[in-house]
Structures are given as structure tokens and as C-alpha cells.
Amino acid sequence: MNETSAGGGTGGGPQDSGGHDATERSDADDYHFSLSETFAEAWAVSKGNKWLLNVVVLVFLLVSLAFSALDGLVNAVFGDGGGGLALFGLVASLCVAIAANGFNGVMTSGVIVLGAKLSLGEEGGVQDLFRFLPRLVTAVLTQVLMVLAVLIGLLLLVLPGIYLLIAYSFAMPLALEKGLSPWQALETSRKAVSKRWFRFLGLSLACTALLIAGLLTLGIGLIWVLPLCILAYGIVYR
Known part of the structure; x- marks a missing residue:
């Protein structure tokens, strides 16, 4: 997860080989991210990567x-x-x-990490969509645990399920990229996202609204909206 200051800078700290903050950062000091700054950065990065990301979505x-x-x-x-x-x-x-479901987890993680790479100025390609395929079993186990937890939350009082649905946003890429166990990934994502849960809810709602707007333009708007949303999630995950 990134630690973006109010001024838009990215915090330092231990990183993995891809240049992304290590998972221990999620339990470190509090962090801040601005939706407006995130989308502004995503828009700037999308200008040079729009067609690549659209091809990735098509393959997905x-x-x-x-x-x-x-x-x-x-x-x-x-x-x-x-x-x-x-x-x-x-x-x-x-x-x-x-x-x-396993492939969906693998490809979703690949898309998010690709968005993070592109936002850092690194090169990426369609092959990034399948970069976590060797961890397919982990993806399946993480998906099963995630679905069970969210379903139990929804069956109890609905609100716990909604909370977990947002809180587990980055569980899959954490499990596949960082090598965490499924439960560790779920807890790491939950603890990190919970610090700014309403911001993440806002990110989800904003992307949903943009996707609906893109569909209302006979799908033409999705050419811009899909890369924007992918990069926004990649920037926040970064």
C-alpha cells in the first residue's frame, strides 16, 4: 500500500524487487491518499498507456x-x-x-500490479496479466476465504459484509505478489484499508460511476475510463 503525503509524495521504506512498498508498511504509521490526486495522477499516466491497458482488459x-x-x-x-x-x-x-475463480484472481492481481508498475514509469505488457499464474492454487484459496468471510458478514448484518468487501480490496495481489498466505493477505489488506476505509469506498464508488457513464456512451467512454480506474487502483496499491 502506498503512503502518499498530503502533498502527493510517496513515502520511503523497505521495498520488494518491483519497487513497491513491502507489506509491513500496512501495519506501520498512518497514511493518507487523496482521491482527487490519485485520479489526477492516473489520468496523467493513462495518456501513454491507454491502449496497452485496453488490450489487457480485452484479453481478461x-x-x-x-x-x-x-x-x-x-x-x-x-x-x-x-x-x-x-x-x-x-x-x-x-x-x-x-x-x-482462480484465473480471475490471478488476472485481477496482474492488472493491479501492472497499474502500479506503469504509475512508477516502469514498462509492462499483456504478459503481466498472467505473471502470477504459478500461484494459481494460492489464488483459489484466497478467493474461497474471501468469499466465505464476505458472505458470513452479509448474512449476519449486511454491513460487516460490505465492510469486508472493501477491506479485502488488495488481499489477492498481496497474496500473489508478496507471497503471503491467504489469511495473512486478507488481514494485511483489512488492516491497511480500514485506516482509510471511507476513502477506499469512495474510490470504489467513483470507479463504478465512471464505468456506468462509460457504458452509457455506447462503450466508447470505456476507452478512457478503464485505464483510469486500473491506474487509480494501481497507484493506491503502490
């Missing part, structure tokens, strides 16, 4: 669609069968869903 969507098509194929082939065939289809469909 194609992979997601491929998993959806595979799940549909499994259901079509085995869904009407009886006995053991139906059971096999159920197991196969479950495996596809687990793999899809």
Missing part, C-alpha cells in the same frame, strides 16, 4: 468468456445425463468454476 474478458463457454459446454454434454454421468458433469462444472 476473452479468458473469462472462454471459461463461461467451457462451463456451458460441460452442462450441455452432461447436464441431461443420468446417474454417474450427471455426477461427473457436476464435478466437472465445479472444477471449471474453481479454475475460473
Whole structure:
């Protein structure tokens, strides 16, 4: 997580090989980030990286669609069968869903870390989308724990679930990039985000509003909105 001062500077401290602050920073002193400054920086960085990020999003969507098509194929082939065939289809469909969620975590983390790299002036490419593929099992476990925690929170009083949904924003990249265990990643993200929870809620709502506005322009606005939001999250994660 970054430690941006009110003036927009980035705090020092131990860093990993990619130049990003180490996870211990999340338990260190308080930090500040401004939504207006974050989006201003993201807009400036997006001018030279707009098409790269749009291609990355396109590949992300194609992979997601491929998993959806595979799940549909499994259901079509085995869904009407009886006995053991139906059971096999159920197991196969479950495996596809687990793999899809794992890939989603891998690609989401790749997008966020790519945004952080680009904001630091480093080079990146579509290959960054799959840079954490060797940690697919960790992605699946982190996703399962995250979903269970959020669902339990939603079932209890709704508000705890909403709190965790925002607080776990960076759990996946922390698990995959920093090498934390799934539970450590969830707790590290929660502790860091909780210090400025309403700012992160504002970031989420702002990006959601921008994406809706982009869709209302027949999708044309997404050419600018998607890179902006990716970079905003990358800057905050940085």
C-alpha cells in the first residue's frame, strides 16, 4: 500500500524487487491518499498507456468468456445425463468454476500490479496479466476465504459484509505478489484499508460511476475510463 503525503509524495521504506512498498508498511504509521490526486495522477499516466491497458482488459474478458463457454459446454454434454454421468458433469462444472475463480484472481492481481508498475514509469505488457499464474492454487484459496468471510458478514448484518468487501480490496495481489498466505493477505489488506476505509469506498464508488457513464456512451467512454480506474487502483496499491 502506498503512503502518499498530503502533498502527493510517496513515502520511503523497505521495498520488494518491483519497487513497491513491502507489506509491513500496512501495519506501520498512518497514511493518507487523496482521491482527487490519485485520479489526477492516473489520468496523467493513462495518456501513454491507454491502449496497452485496453488490450489487457480485452484479453481478461476473452479468458473469462472462454471459461463461461467451457462451463456451458460441460452442462450441455452432461447436464441431461443420468446417474454417474450427471455426477461427473457436476464435478466437472465445479472444477471449471474453481479454475475460473482462480484465473480471475490471478488476472485481477496482474492488472493491479501492472497499474502500479506503469504509475512508477516502469514498462509492462499483456504478459503481466498472467505473471502470477504459478500461484494459481494460492489464488483459489484466497478467493474461497474471501468469499466465505464476505458472505458470513452479509448474512449476519449486511454491513460487516460490505465492510469486508472493501477491506479485502488488495488481499489477492498481496497474496500473489508478496507471497503471503491467504489469511495473512486478507488481514494485511483489512488492516491497511480500514485506516482509510471511507476513502477506499469512495474510490470504489467513483470507479463504478465512471464505468456506468462509460457504458452509457455506447462503450466508447470505456476507452478512457478503464485505464483510469486500473491506474487509480494501481497507484493506491503502490
